[in-house]
Amino acid sequence: MVNVSTTTTSPLADAEITDTSxxxxxxxxxxxxxVGAEQRAATLASRSIKTSAKAQAIDLAISMVDLTTLEGADTPGKVRAMCAKAVRPDPADPSVPKVAAVCVYPDLVAQAVRALKGTGVRVASVATAFPSGRSSLDVKVQDTKLAVEAGADEIDMVIDRGAFLSGRYMRVFEEIARIKAACGDAHLKVILETGELVTYDNVRRASWLAMMAGADFIKTSTGKISPAATLPVTMIMLExxxxxxxxxxxxxxVKPAGGIRTTKDAIKHLVLVNEVAGDDWLTPEWYRLGASSLLNDLLMQRQKMTTGRYAGPDHFTLD
Known part of the structure; x- marks a missing residue:
């Protein structure tokens, strides 16, 4: 059991949280x-925005990107190059905003911290046996502490989907709470891996469970499982x-991640945020786009709007 004592009016505030409660x-x-959720998401996704609003939306989306590399072949050099792109996405255009964060594996956090010092771009690190989450709690806590000690500003943890799907909600709650404590001053993003949760009801329950346990962000996916950040799932998390x-x-x-590849995709998400949660969430502080290939498309669309022509495919670095 866990005692929760807050100054808020949380449904379980100032109560003893047990598995039963x-x-x-x-x-x-x-x-x-x-059916209703999918129809509403599709309706919101069909909305168009005017040219001036589209230009603002592209810059906002760029500023929300968590530029990510999570491959076994990642190297310090690749991370340094990605950090340079995060700070100056288009070297030929200093008016392009920098991205929100760079996300890497724990052993590359120190490289990213050195490369981004003083830039305002945050360093995020996946932890807790990403992407499977299949390890002991002690190992997950140690994984988190190592990333924080290396300088990570944000930790992206994965929940134990097996525990959640078998109804062991308290186990998941306590694990999130332990990882949150290990984060210290770093923000905690809790990855639900919605593609494995089967139902929208489970997505809603997992979202609430994560928030009640102390999540600063709830995140759709690791990007390793399909489907990932679908619009209906993101809408339910925004609700x-x-x-x-x-x-x-x-x-x-909220951080949708996985499958967001084009400017059109990003703008659909921004419309969803505005219509479902409200414009308080239309800021990198409260909404992120987890992506590796999205940034280049945003840059190409931005250049098209500015100059009237698309850049060649080799104009921007590959991520």
Whole structure:
């Protein structure tokens, strides 16, 4: 059992959270109408925006990107090059905003910290046996501490989907709370891996569970599983953070990751944020786009709007 004592009006604030009370709360959340959710997401995605608004949306999307490399072949040189791109996405155009963060494996955090010192671009690190999450809690905590000690500003952890899907909600809650404590001053993004959660009801329950356990952000995916950041799933998570703030007064961020590759995709997400959660979330502080290939498309679309022509495919570095 876990004691929760806050100054908010959280549904379980100032109460002893037990497996029974947590299960009752999560299963008491309103169910998700699958057809209705998918239709609403599709309707919002079909909205168009004017040229001037599109230019602003592209710059906003660039500023929300977590530029990411999570490959076994990653090297210090690749990380340094990516950090340079994060700070100056288009070397020929200093008006392009820098991205929000660079996301790497824990052993490359120190390289990113050195490369980004003084730039304002944050360093994020995946941890907790990413992407499977299949390890002991002690190993996950140590993994997190190593990344934080190396200078990570943000930790992206993965939940134990096996525990969640088998109904062991308290195990997942306690694990998130332990990782949050290990983060110290670093922000915690909790990856739900929504492609493995099967139902929209599970996405809603996992979102609330993560927020109640201390998540600063809830994140759709590792990017290693398909489907990843679908619009209906992101919409349900945005509804969750909106309702969580209404219940507790606390804001939690959202990070869709995986499958967001084009400017059109990014703008659909920004429309979704505005219509579902509200414009308070339209800032890199509260909304991120986890991507590796998205940035180049945003840069090409931006240049097209500025100059009237597309850049060649070799104009920007490959990520």
């Amino acid at each position: 947590l299960r009752a709360f999560l299963h008491g959340l309103p169910g998700v109408d699958q 969750a953070v909106r309702d969580f703030r209404a219940a507790t007064g606390e804001m939690v961020g």
